[in-house]
Each structure stands twice: as C-alpha cells, then as structure tokens.
Amino acid sequence: MDYREFFSRFRYLSERPGIGGRIKVFPEDFVVVEEPLPQIFEGGKHAVFLLKKRNWETMAAVKEIAKRAEIRHSDIGFAGTKDRHAVTYQYISVPARAREKVEGVQIRDIELRFVSYGKFIKLGYLVGNRFRIIVRDVNGEAFERTREIVGELREKGGFPNYFGYQRFGERRVTNHLIGKLLLQGDFEGAARLFLGAHEGEMEGDEARRRFWETGDVDRALEEFPNFLRYERAMLHRYKETGSWKRAFLGLPLPIMRIFIHSYQSYLFNLYISRRIEEGLPLNEALVGDIVVQVKGGIPYRDRTYRVTETNVDFVNEKIRKNQAMVSGPLFGFAMRRARGLPGRLEGEILEGEGLSPEDFKRLPKQMAEPGGRRELLIRPLGLTYGYVPGQGMCLRFFLPKGVYATSVLREIMKDH
Known part of the structure; x- marks a missing residue:
C-alpha cells in the first residue's frame, strides 16, 4: 500500500x-524557509549558521558537515528536519570553536553562511516555516x-x-502499524513488520521479502545492505539477547518513538475524517470539546480549556476572532479527553482499535507517551x-x- x-x-x-x-518535480519547486525562535541568537557559546541545502535530508547533511569539520554530529543543533527533495533554508548551531572549520566546509548542494553567535539549537526551536511551492x-x-x-x-x-504522508512513510506505509503492534505488546510482530515489509523495487527489498517469509535472522544479516543500519542493529541485538523487545529498545530513542508518534498521528487523522463524515464542525466548538489558545495565528497546544454549556458562546466568539481553535486527540495516558459528542467520537476510535489510554503507559518507559491536543484546522x-x-x-x-x-x-x- x-x-x-x-x-x-x-x-x-x-x-x-x-x-x-x-x-517536487524539481527541488526548486518546493522551497522552505525556516523562521526560528529569536532566542537562538542569544548567548555566545555556539556559532549559528544558515544552512541552505538541495536534495539533502537534514540529518545526512548534518553528519556530512560534522565529518568535514571534524566535530561530532551531536554537537550540531537544529530545530527541525526539512524535506529532502526540496531547497530548504534552516539554522544550525555548532560549537564556537568550530566556526572557522565549518566556514571552510565545501559540499555539493550545501551552502553555509555564518549569521551570529547564539545558543545550541534544539528540536522545536522554531516558530514555523515559509513555503513557495510550484504545482x-x-x-x-x-x-x-x-x-x-x-x-x-x-x-x-x-x-x-492532517499529518502528512511523511509521518507514515512514503514508500512503505508501515510506521503506524508498527506503533500499534508495540502498543499491543507484540514486539515480535512489530519487528517482523519493521524488518520484512517491502515493495519489491528498491535495494534490500528482496532480502526483506525473504525475512518476511522465513524469519531467518542469520540470513538477513548476510543479505541486508549496510545502509539499513537500524535494521541490522536490531538483528544483531536480537542475536545477542534472544528478545525482540530488547532489540527494539536498542534502537536510538528518536527512532523508537517514531512508531508511536506515527500511530498517534493516524488516530488523529482518523478523528478529523470521522468528524467531517459525521457533519461535526471543525471551526465551531461543541459542548465537550477541548480548544487551544491562539496568539498571532500561532496555536499554543499546551494552553487548553474545556467547552461547557455556560461558555460555549464565549468560546465560539474567540474562535471567530482567531483567538482559539477546536482541538483533536493525540492519544496518550495523560491526554485531556473531550466529553459530549466529541468525547464519544474519541472513545469510539480507541475502542475500534481495541485500545485504551492506559495502553500508552504500559509501553517500556522510553516509549511511554502522555499524549496531548492538536488543532483540527490549518x-x-x-x-x-x-x-x-x-x-x-x-x-x-x-x-x-x-x-x-x-x-x-x-x-x-x-x-x-
């Protein structure tokens, strides 16, 4: 699929x-310019560069810059990943001592321009992105x-x-399915899907197919290409421990969490779709809804309040003034749940998946997901x-x- x-x-x-x-017929058809938080330019322990890249994944670009500048890639900070098949502009931070080496780096389709000294840029340190797109x-x-x-x-x-296709996998749309299996405690099934799902056209797909059919770990280690480094790491870990659960827990934390986040995203998309299907408005709060505060067009997802019979008119006036937005569920064990009709719909979606909010807490500690809320409209x-x-x-x-x-x-x- x-x-x-x-x-x-x-x-x-x-x-x-x-x-x-x-x-994305050509990279120049999809231009992304990051707007960072102003705070990244405060302080002096790191050198902040504007990185322009064409046809590069963010992490691959960061690792190549680190290699050429002779620093650790973990010493390079950035606020978010950007599309590969695109021309993108984003800010990165490097240790101040590495400024001259980074300025001297020359890589095809990558440009680096020193902007100022500032702080280490962490994931999420951005306001948003500007786009120029050709269809x-x-x-x-x-x-x-x-x-x-x-x-x-x-x-x-x-x-x-909606969460975009990037969240689920453009070629192998399996991330959300792996996340559900992990939530159900089926680590073997999740590993089999992660390692064995294939489309039959790309390098390594034939080896994936054979593993899907046989489950032969030794043969997979012989046949899986080296660029499938996370898959190979999982196979080696399984050989060491005999446990698919431990094999999953041996992956880097961001990789482990991708699967749970992908499943949360799938359920959120399903909620929006069901709300449209049932004729429930996305831009009008119903009694029981949870709304998020909006300032300057930016939603603050950690500032939420519940809609009641006594405040529904007041809230909908806020929505009309673009000071609030109706939210949907990012399911987790600590998520603020809706009531009334929206709450019924949330419950039906979880029940239809055979899950409860507590299942997000039964995960291994590294994967446990508290959840949250996200606005229904862009x-x-x-x-x-x-x-x-x-x-x-x-x-x-x-x-x-x-x-x-x-x-x-x-x-x-x-x-x-």
Missing part, C-alpha cells in the same frame, strides 16, 4: 474538484479552481490539519497563489511548526 491508497481513507473538507498536478502539470482552470477551494475552506475555517498565513505560464500554480504561505504543507496541497490538488 502506497501513501495515496493510505490517505484515500481520510475525507476531504472541501467539496470542489481539485487541480491535480505534481509537486506542475495543471491546466488553465487551475487558478479558478484554487480560488474556489480556498474560498470554500476559508468559510469552513481553514484546511484540515490556517495558512499570507496565502497567495497565481498561475505561472510554463510552470504551473505557484503558492506561497506560512505555517506554524508541526503543520504539513502537503496537507494544504492535498485539498487543492485532490491527488490522494
């Missing part, structure tokens, strides 16, 4: 036909269709805030669009951190 088939289960909010087309292979009706879709969604409060700031002859539709907008440009494009293109 590819990501298009996977996403076909989630409802569109707009009812008008999309423009179709293709994105190619569209016809002359694209502008008018885009105008109609954007107008319809403005009336409905915004674009549905309200792109400064959205503009136009048809460029010979190229296609060009869209520009700003999104807060953690929000996916591909989910904005999905409603406009209707391609998956």
Whole structure:
C-alpha cells in the first residue's frame, strides 16, 4: 500500500474538484524557509549558521558537515528536519570553536553562511516555516479552481490539519502499524513488520521479502545492505539477547518513538475524517470539546480549556476572532479527553482499535507517551497563489511548526 491508497481513507473538507498536478518535480519547486525562535541568537557559546541545502535530508547533511569539520554530529543543533527533495533554508548551531572549520566546509548542494553567535539549537526551536511551492502539470482552470477551494475552506475555517504522508512513510506505509503492534505488546510482530515489509523495487527489498517469509535472522544479516543500519542493529541485538523487545529498545530513542508518534498521528487523522463524515464542525466548538489558545495565528497546544454549556458562546466568539481553535486527540495516558459528542467520537476510535489510554503507559518507559491536543484546522498565513505560464500554480504561505504543507496541497490538488 502506497501513501495515496493510505490517505484515500481520510475525507476531504472541501467539496470542489481539485487541480491535480505534481509537486517536487524539481527541488526548486518546493522551497522552505525556516523562521526560528529569536532566542537562538542569544548567548555566545555556539556559532549559528544558515544552512541552505538541495536534495539533502537534514540529518545526512548534518553528519556530512560534522565529518568535514571534524566535530561530532551531536554537537550540531537544529530545530527541525526539512524535506529532502526540496531547497530548504534552516539554522544550525555548532560549537564556537568550530566556526572557522565549518566556514571552510565545501559540499555539493550545501551552502553555509555564518549569521551570529547564539545558543545550541534544539528540536522545536522554531516558530514555523515559509513555503513557495510550484504545482506542475495543471491546466488553465487551475487558478479558478484554487480560488474556489480556498474560498470554500476559508468559510469552513481553514484546511484540515492532517499529518502528512511523511509521518507514515512514503514508500512503505508501515510506521503506524508498527506503533500499534508495540502498543499491543507484540514486539515480535512489530519487528517482523519493521524488518520484512517491502515493495519489491528498491535495494534490500528482496532480502526483506525473504525475512518476511522465513524469519531467518542469520540470513538477513548476510543479505541486508549496510545502509539499513537500524535494521541490522536490531538483528544483531536480537542475536545477542534472544528478545525482540530488547532489540527494539536498542534502537536510538528518536527512532523508537517514531512508531508511536506515527500511530498517534493516524488516530488523529482518523478523528478529523470521522468528524467531517459525521457533519461535526471543525471551526465551531461543541459542548465537550477541548480548544487551544491562539496568539498571532500561532496555536499554543499546551494552553487548553474545556467547552461547557455556560461558555460555549464565549468560546465560539474567540474562535471567530482567531483567538482559539477546536482541538483533536493525540492519544496518550495523560491526554485531556473531550466529553459530549466529541468525547464519544474519541472513545469510539480507541475502542475500534481495541485500545485504551492506559495502553500508552504500559509501553517500556522510553516509549511511554502522555499524549496531548492538536488543532483540527490549518490556517495558512499570507496565502497567495497565481498561475505561472510554463510552470504551473505557484503558492506561497506560512505555517506554524508541526503543520504539513502537503496537507494544504492535498485539498487543492485532490491527488490522494
């Protein structure tokens, strides 16, 4: 199953036909510019650089820069990962002593410019990202269709805030399934899927297929390519311990947590889709909803309050003024749960999966997930669009951190 088939289960909010087309035909068609927190420029222990990269994954770029500058890649800080098949601008920090070496680094399709001294940049140290995106292979009706879709969604409060396909795996859409197996305590099943899921076209897929069919760990270690380093590390760990649980726990923490976060994202997407399907509004709070506070167009997901019969009119006035947004569940053991109709829907989704909030606490300590809330709608700031002859539709907008440009494009293109 590819990501298009996977996403076909989630409802569109707009009812008008999309423009179709293709994105990321060329890296220059997808430009991302990071807007960092101003605090990263305070202090003097680290040198802050603006990193421009083309066709590089963030982590791969960081490791190559570290190698050339002769520093540890863990000494390089960055606020978030960016698309690979794109041209992206983001800030990185390196130890101040390494400034000159980093300035001297020359890597194809990577540019580094010293900006100032500041602090170590941690994940999440950003406000959001600005996008300039070209949608190619569209016809002359694209502008008018885009105008109609954007107008319809403005009336409905915004674009549905689905997690994008990057969260689940573009080629092997399995991350969420592995997360569910881990929540169910089936570490062997999760390992089998992580190691054995294949599409049959890429290097290593034949070895994955054989492991899926045989479960032969020794043969897998002989056949799995070296670039499958996490898979090989898991196989070695299993040989040492005889435990698939310990094999999973031997992976780096960010890798382990990807699977649980992916499953949370799947359930969140399912919640939005079910709410659309049942005709429950995304831009109007119902009694029992949990809403998040909004300031300057940026949602503060840690500032939530419950909607009651006595405050529902007040809350909906806040929503109309873009000072609050209705939220959906990122399921976890400490998540603030909705009540009323929204709460019933949350409960039905978990029950349909055969899970309870406590299951997120029964995970090994490293994976236990408290959960949280996330706004149901995307309200792109400064959205503009136009048809460029010979190229296609060009869209520009700003999104807060953690929000996916591909989910904005999905409603406009209707391609998956």
